[in-house]
Amino acid sequence: MTTMQSQPVELGPELTRHALSLALAETTDMADDILRVPLNYYNDDKLADIEESTILRRAPLAVLASAQIPNSFDYVVRSVIGDSLLITRDRDGQAHVFLNYCRHRGAMPACGAGNSRKFTCPYHAWVYDNKGRLKGVPGAAGFEAIDRDEYGLVELPNEERHGFIWAVLTAGAEIDLDAHLGPMNAELARWNYQDFGYHDERSLTSEVSWKGALEAFAEGYHFPFVHGQSIIGRSTLANTHAYDEFGDHHRIGFPFNWILDLQGTEPGDSWDPVAQMGIIYWVYPNLILANSPVGVEVIDILPEHSATRCTVRHSWMAKYPAQSDEQRQMYDEIFSQVHAAVRDEDFVMLPQCGQGVRHGQHDHMVIGRNEIGVQHMIRVMADKLGVSLQ
Numbered sequence: 001m002t003t004m005q006s007q008p009v010e011l012g013p014e015l016t017r018h019a020l021s022l023a024l025a026e027t028t029d030m031a032d033d034i035l036r037v038p039l040n041y042y043n044d045d046k047l048a049d050i051e052e053s054t055i056l057r058r059a060p061l062a063v064l065a066s067a068q069i070p071n072s073f074d075y076v077v078r079s080v081i082g083d084s085l086l087i088t089r090d091r092d093g094q095a096h097v098f099l100n101y102c103r104h105r106g107a108m109p110a111c112g113a114g115n116s117r118k119f120t121c122p123y124h125a126w127v128y129d130n131k132g133r134l135k136g137v138p139g140a141a142g143f144e145a146i147d148r149d150e151y152g153l154v155e156l157p158n159e160e161r162h163g164f165i166w167a168v169l170t171a172g173a174e175i176d177l178d179a180h181l182g183p184m185n186a187e188l189a190r191w192n193y194q195d196f197g198y199h200d201e202r203s204l205t206s207e208v209s210w211k212g213a214l215e216a217f218a219e220g221y222h223f224p225f226v227h228g229q230s231i232i233g234r235s236t237l238a239n240t241h242a243y244d245e246f247g248d249h250h251r252i253g254f255p256f257n258w259i260l261d262l263q264g265t266e267p268g269d270s271w272d273p274v275a276q277m278g279i280i281y282w283v284y285p286n287l288i289l290a291n292s293p294v295g296v297e298v299i300d301i302l303p304e305h306s307a308t309r310c311t312v313r314h315s316w317m318a319k320y321p322a323q324s325d326e327q328r329q330m331y332d333e334i335f336s337q338v339h340a341a342v343r344d345e346d347f348v349m350l351p352q353c354g355q356g357v358r359h360g361q362h363d364h365m366v367i368g369r370n371e372i373g374v375q376h377m378i379r380v381m382a383d384k385l386g387v388s389l390q
């Protein structure tokens with residue numbers, strides 16, 4: 001069965017119907033053809049430089065979940081492709097993304113995360129506020145000639161939407177989320193991620209291409225082999241993808257085993273696709289949102305100084321923010337299980353693929369018709385990079 005629909009299936013009983021039909025027929029949505037991918041797509045450090053300038057510093061990236069800085073004066077410092085970013089929420093509730101580099105001589109005014117009205121640079125104690133404004137200069141007589149308004153932290157183009165703070169990592173560039181998200185805009189709006197409760201985050205570094213790592217979240221072909229012993233393998237049908245494209249982004253429904261119980265029933269509450277399948281989005285270029293009935297895993301993957309090394313940030317947000325210790329404990333348990341699957345299953349496997357693209361002497365990789373989501377990722381990236389595919 002091939003789906004290259006122009007219109008994605010709506011996130012409702014129609015999606016469940018489609019996934020059920022795939023499950024019953026023991027098939028999957030498929031691409032029209034196999035795809036051959038040259039090894040240098042994954043292993044070439046020169047291509048990695050082009051990726052950084054044409055993709056990662058040009059596209060809006062979801063640099064933080066809004067729920068990580070819910071209150072005024074909350075802040076988080078994080079590194080994104082080598083840049084230290086200071087992400088704040090100001091007195092008025094507005095989020096900001098700054099380059100965390102002091103305008104005096106470049107030290108980093110903020111570190112860690114917390115709630116603070118000001119950030120004092122550790123080198124000569126220049127002080128900045130949550131709007132990035134320079135508020136204090138010790139020994140001010142030495143700097144009488146400068147207009148302080150011109151020496152605030154450099155703010156990157158940013159916008160908060162759908163429960164995330166998005167930024168373009170190029171000062172002075174435009175941020176156009178409507179154009180970037182396209183049809184994914186309305187799709188993300190359906191989830192109300194802005195009302196979710198942030199729970200926890202873990203990160204890891206892995207010796208695999210960031211693009212190769214993302215691909216592990218775009219197919220269920222590997223489920224029985226890599227996740228056979230864990231919750232993913234036990235609860236999800238192998239190699240079954242209800243696939244929909246949203247421009248440069250996509251959605252895959254991975255049906256749970258119990259979807260087969262719907263056979264012969266009429267659409268009703270139990271046909272809610274969220275209850276019947278894992279729904280995973282790829283938001284170009286580097287964000288994975290893996291939804292379950294209780295929450296969402298937020299996974300962002302970026303290169304780490306090499307074509308075949310990446311950093312993975314894995315966090316989890318609860319659909320209903322925890323109100324009690326008991327609930328928090330339950331969420332801890334859920335997150336540690338899903339994180340273990342990523343860390344101990346996918347990312348035990350994936351460095352082998354990193355090794356394969358560094359040392360393999362075959363000409364190309366081959367992506368199956370069943371790996372329709374992987375094909376989409378590769379086609380979108382290759383198109384932006386000007387890499388030709390067969």
Ligand code: FES
Pocket residue numbers: 102103104105106107121122123124125126
């Ligand atoms: S480098 Fe920040 S105060 Fe000097």
Ligand SMILES: [Fe+2]
Pocket residue numbers: 216217222226227346
């Ligand atoms: Fe996996």
